[in-house]
Amino acid sequence: MLVLALATVVQAQDPKPELKPAEPQSELKQLRASVVQIFVVSQDEDYYQPWQRPRPQRSSGSGFYIGRNRLMTNAHVVSNAKSLLVKRADRTKRYEAEVLFAGHDCDLALITVKDPEFFEGMTPLVIGARPSLRSTVSAVGYPMGGTRLSVTEGVVSRIEFRTYAHSGADQHLAIQIDAAINPGNSGGPVMQNGEVVGVAFQGQFFAQNIGYMIPPSVMQHFLADCEDGTYHGYPELGLYTESLENDSLRAYLGVPKDETGVVILKAMPYASAVGKVQRNDVLTKIDGVQVQNDGTVKIGDEFFDFSFIVEEKQVGDTVTLTVRRDGKAMDVPITLKAWAARMSPSFIYDKRPEYMVKGGYVFVPLTINYLRSSRGNEELAFVMQQYYRTVAKEGKTREQLVILSRVLPHASTRYQEYRNQIVAKVNGREPKDFAEFTRLIDAGKEDRIVIEFEGVNVAPLVLSREKLARVHPEICERYGILEDRYVKGSK
Amino acid sequence: MRILLILVLVAPIASADDLAPKLRKALVKLNVTSQSYDANSPWKKSRVRNVTGRGVMVQPGVILTTAGNVTDALMIEVQISNSARRYPAKLKHADPRMDLALVEITDPKLREELAPLALGDSVKLDDEFDIYELNPDNMIERAPARVVRATASPTVLALELQTSGTGGGNGQVAIKDGKIVGLLTFRSRQRGRITSIETIRKYMKDHEDGTYAGCPGPSIWIQPLLRDDLRSFYGLQENQHGLGVVRTVAGRTGAGVLQPKDVITSVDGYAIDDEGKFEHEQHGRLNASWLFQGRRYAGDTIPVVVLRGGEPKKLDVELKAWPDSVRNVPSGPGAGRPQYLVVGGLVLLELHERVYIPRSPGGVFLRRYREREGWDEGEGRRRHVYVDRVFADPSNKGFEGLRHAPVQRVNGKEISEIADIAVALTQPVDGFHVFEFEGVASDFAVRASELEAIDKRVAESYRIPKLRHLRGDAE
Numbered sequence: 016m017l018v019l020a021l022a023t024v025v026q027a028q029d030p031k032p033e034l035k036p037a038e039p040q041s042e043l044k045q046l047r048a049s050v051v052q053i054f055v056v057s058q059d060e061d062y063y064q065p066w067q068r069p070r071p072q073r074s075s076g077s078g079f080y081i082g083r084n085r086l087m088t089n090a091h092v093v094s095n096a097k098s099l100l101v102k103r104a105d106r107t108k109r110y111e112a113e114v115l116f117a118g119h120d121c122d123l124a125l126i127t128v129k130d131p132e133f134f135e136g137m138t139p140l141v142i143g144a145r146p147s148l149r150s151t152v153s154a155v156g157y158p159m160g161g162t163r164l165s166v167t168e169g170v171v172s173r174i175e176f177r178t179y180a181h182s183g184a185d186q187h188l189a190i191q192i193d194a195a196i197n198p199g200n201s202g203g204p205v206m207q208n209g210e211v212v213g214v215a216f217q218g219q220f221f222a223q224n225i226g227y228m229i230p231p232s233v234m235q236h237f238l239a240d241c242e243d244g245t246y247h248g249y250p251e252l253g254l255y256t257e258s259l260e261n262d263s264l265r266a267y268l269g270v271p272k273d274e275t276g277v278v279i280l281k282a283m284p285y286a287s288a289v290g291k292v293q294r295n296d297v298l299t300k301i302d303g304v305q306v307q308n309d310g311t312v313k314i315g316d317e318f319f320d321f322s323f324i325v326e327e328k329q330v331g332d333t334v335t336l337t338v339r340r341d342g343k344a345m346d347v348p349i350t351l352k353a354w355a356a357r358m359s360p361s362f363i364y365d366k367r368p369e370y371m372v373k374g375g376y377v378f379v380p381l382t383i384n385y386l387r388s389s390r391g392n393e394e395l396a397f398v399m400q401q402y403y404r405t406v407a408k409e410g411k412t413r414e415q416l417v418i419l420s421r422v423l424p425h426a427s428t429r430y431q432e433y434r435n436q437i438v439a440k441v442n443g444r445e446p447k448d449f450a451e452f453t454r455l456i457d458a459g460k461e462d463r464i465v466i467e468f469e470g471v472n473v474a475p476l477v478l479s480r481e482k483l484a485r486v487h488p489e490i491c492e493r494y495g496i497l498e499d500r501y502v503k504g505s506k
Numbered sequence: 507m508r509i510l511l512i513l514v515l516v517a518p519i520a521s522a523d524d525l526a527p528k529l530r531k532a533l534v535k536l537n538v539t540s541q542s543y544d545a546n547s548p549w550k551k552s553r554v555r556n557v558t559g560r561g562v563m564v565q566p567g568v569i570l571t572t573a574g575n576v577t578d579a580l581m582i583e584v585q586i587s588n589s590a591r592r593y594p595a596k597l598k599h600a601d602p603r604m605d606l607a608l609v610e611i612t613d614p615k616l617r618e619e620l621a622p623l624a625l626g627d628s629v630k631l632d633d634e635f636d637i638y639e640l641n642p643d644n645m646i647e648r649a650p651a652r653v654v655r656a657t658a659s660p661t662v663l664a665l666e667l668q669t670s671g672t673g674g675g676n677g678q679v680a681i682k683d684g685k686i687v688g689l690l691t692f693r694s695r696q697r698g699r700i701t702s703i704e705t706i707r708k709y710m711k712d713h714e715d716g717t718y719a720g721c722p723g724p725s726i727w728i729q730p731l732l733r734d735d736l737r738s739f740y741g742l743q744e745n746q747h748g749l750g751v752v753r754t755v756a757g758r759t760g761a762g763v764l765q766p767k768d769v770i771t772s773v774d775g776y777a778i779d780d781e782g783k784f785e786h787e788q789h790g791r792l793n794a795s796w797l798f799q800g801r802r803y804a805g806d807t808i809p810v811v812v813l814r815g816g817e818p819k820k821l822d823v824e825l826k827a828w829p830d831s832v833r834n835v836p837s838g839p840g841a842g843r844p845q846y847l848v849v850g851g852l853v854l855l856e857l858h859e860r861v862y863i864p865r866s867p868g869g870v871f872l873r874r875y876r877e878r879e880g881w882d883e884g885e886g887r888r889r890h891v892y893v894d895r896v897f898a899d900p901s902n903k904g905f906e907g908l909r910h911a912p913v914q915r916v917n918g919k920e921i922s923e924i925a926d927i928a929v930a931l932t933q934p935v936d937g938f939h940v941f942e943f944e945g946v947a948s949d950f951a952v953r954a955s956e957l958e959a960i961d962k963r964v965a966e967s968y969r970i971p972k973l974r975h976l977r978g979d980a981e
Contacts, residue, residue, distance in 0.1 A: 257948035260904035267938045267951030278948050295949065429733045463739060474729040474752055477739040 047104040062388040077156030077203030082139030088202030143210030156203025169194025182361035196226030250351030253286020300337035374483030532623040560677035626685025635682035656789035658796035667698040719803040723828020725759030772811040857890040
């Protein structure tokens with residue numbers, strides 16, 4: 016209050032000429048209007064005790080205006096948000112905002128502010144072309160929670176495919192700059208010649224002055240995807256391939272000397288290429304672009320992973336693989352699908368975790384979030400990591416793996432040595448997903464439930480429905496479980 | 507008064523003096539020089555190891571010691587008390603599962619100098635005795651001990667001790683009333699463990715007829731029946747107790763005799779409780795697995811009572827051996843040089859339990875095979891052959907990172923053991939040798955006409971003296 020009053024007094028007076036701020040450069044003036052600070056209160060999910068939620072957290076990030084009352088920022092800035100407030104650098108008022116689209120696979124989000132007053136005098140920032148190596152860029156934003164706009168200069172030092180940390184699984188092009196990207200910078204624009212050439216999004220542990228930004232191609236892909244009102248995400252071709260550097264292997268597969276490409280091993284279950292390719296097909300071209308022996312394609316002067324071609328496409332688009340099969344070249348058109356697998360290798364946001372507590376036995380579907388929430392489950396993490404390589408088989412895939420997370424101690428639960436066991440069967444039936452598992456547990460006339468697990472050293476769990484029902488309320492009360500389950504698609 | 511006091515003090519010393527000459531003739535120190543084959547590069551041997559173990563003569567010229575002392579022994583030398591001289595000896599027999607071994611003294615003069623110590627009676631809770639050994643100065647050293655607990659591993663009945671003395675646990679001898687009552691296998695911080703005289707006697711007796719049967723192998727997959735739900739699943743009444751049979755494995759103990767959902771209520775005359783333990787007349791509660799393995803010899807038949815459908819049923823169960831020769835993931839690399847092949851830079855080995863498998867895509871399969879040995883996937887193949895690593899060569903460019911890839915087929919032929927690869931390599935397909943792997947790895951192909959030159963180059967470049975060792979090859 017006091018500060019405000021003083022400020023009013025100062026403003027009312029005619030400032031002395033030497034205290035007058037220098038006229039801001041026009042670009043800086045535009046940035047002050049168009050680059051906003053985002054104040055977030057978020058609440059994550061507790062995948063270990065999913066019946067309760069952890070304490071909300073406050074954080075801040077950056078964003079920028081791209082026109083049509085939309086602000087672009089990182090998905091990780093607005094994930095699990097309960098409250099979003101945005102503020103311009105040239106104003107003091109914070110406005111309520113809401114998320115329009117969040118692309119967790121590319122760490123981009125669009126948010127808007129209901130109050131049109133917020134956008135007055137804002138000019139949209141234009142998305143430019145990918146900056147070249149060694150060119151200078153400036154990262155604009157509000158790092159480390161400071162409230163004043165910060166501008167840091169850096170040089171583009173590397174352009175390559177990288178895993179986006181937010182999803183933990185998706186790889187896209189990322190641009191490395193030698194300016195540090197700190198918390199709060201996230202979602203801010205990286206500028207070059209008055210245009211946005213990147214969105215600051217992640218740093219690097221154990222490295223100094225290295226930051227990463229999302230390139231214009233990924234931004235454009237995200238915006239195009241949102242155009243129809245739904246964000247579908249990146250399509251997945253889903254091929255396991257191996258390089259064709261080996262002369263003997265090339266000769267064995269009948270690849271002519273001057274032809275380059277990679278050998279296809281298999282398609283990932285649920286991916287777009289399922290049923291279209293065969294083992295030992297040699298992928299020579301993708302959409303007419305020659306694939307090199309190391310699995311790259313040449314774009315401009317740079318070599319990128321061949322999935323770069325798919326990166327540019329949307330769900331529903333077609334990509335044409337040219338393969339050599341049994342010595343003959345042939346074109347294989349593939350309609351690209353979104354990643355349809357239920358067991359996601361990526362972190363999950365903005366969704367409620369599924370779980371079921373039944374008489375002290377805690378069951379959850381296997382997710383990366385669950386693995387991160389509980390310790391001492393390396394084996395499980397490994398199963399998850401290898402799921403699409405070895406566990407999931409085309410045709411008869413278990414869409415989700417159900418885990419007996421642990422047993423809450425009670426006089427009736429004497430199986431406390433059970434932790435993180437993968438459910439194989441319930442009364443002889445293999446549940447294809449978590450919902451089916453809960454149905455198998457709930458339904459059934461017989462009193463006895465026999466749950467078998469993966470692994471030879473794990474004896475089956477034998478439960479009595481009647482007894483579970485009897486002790487259930489007491490156990491839930493003891494452990495403060497107000498809701499004993501959340502299963503997607505059920506009441 | 508004074509005379510009496512002196513008498514009292516002298517008496518125990520006199521009895522110790524009776525024992526001392528006996529101990530001097532029976533206790534020995536073993537200096538063992540051992541060297542194993544390098545498990546991942548079997549054309550090499552690992553560093554030479556020197557182990558100092560202890561032992562006791564139990565038969566004329568025969569020393570009893572722990573199997574751990576003589577693992578991979580190249581040379582064994584015996585020392586006796588008050589002498590620095592070392593006498594040659596040789597390994598007579600070792601059983602790693604029981605951690606017992608017999609060493610034979612070859613020097614005839616020493617054989618005459620020494621005399622065996624008799625095997626004593628079993629000791630029980632609170633019994634007191636002494637642990638003797640030849641110390642580093644070849645003097646006899648004594649540490650008192652008292653039994654605090656009996657335990658049974660599947661193959662060994664052991665006694666936990668409270669004892670003074672530190673370190674050791676490699677063949678020091680427990681002696682009571684001048685007779686052997688156990689062999690020390692562990693000692694640290696006033697705690698110790700001896701292999702019981704029962705287990706030692708059994709081991710010695712096994713040699714009597716000139717053949718060694720050994721302990722039966724692990725076999726039946728069982729489940730404790732503590733919970734009411736589980737008990738009712740197995741059809742147990744309130745007053746009935748036992749262990750649930752989950753399943754048996756073809757070719758192993760209980761197969762075809764015991765059935766899933768049987769409840770084992772008695773084994774070899776001992777009643778089994780819900781936790782899988784029984785009450786031993788002398789040692790108290792012990793694990794029932796010992797009744798199936800450690801207490802008996804492979805080939806024995808024992809009476810087992812089960813509840814089947816609520817009715818008691820008396821069965822005769824033959825206890826089967828489960829030697830490495832029939833296991834598709836053996837317990838270790840086995841005696842002698844492990845089998846291996848180096849083909850086109852690929853190092854091919856057979857999986858055994860002691861192979862360290864890091865987390866790699868191919869390793870998933872190997873880990874599973876190891877865990878599921880003898881249960882599901884193990885059946886069908888004699889052994890699991892895998893590419894341990896690749897010696898990079900221009901011919902295998904692109905495959906230099908291949909690790910722990912299980913070999914499925916070579917030249918179209920299913921591979922059931924490493925010797926199959928040697929056979930398959932005699933018949934290339936369309937001029938190529940083709941290796942197919944399990945999991946996600948590309949086929950490996952090499953021109954048959956070039957293989958000899960590649961192998962020569964790899965052998966020279968990486969200095970591998972021999973590119974193969976299969977059973978039947980000269981060492």
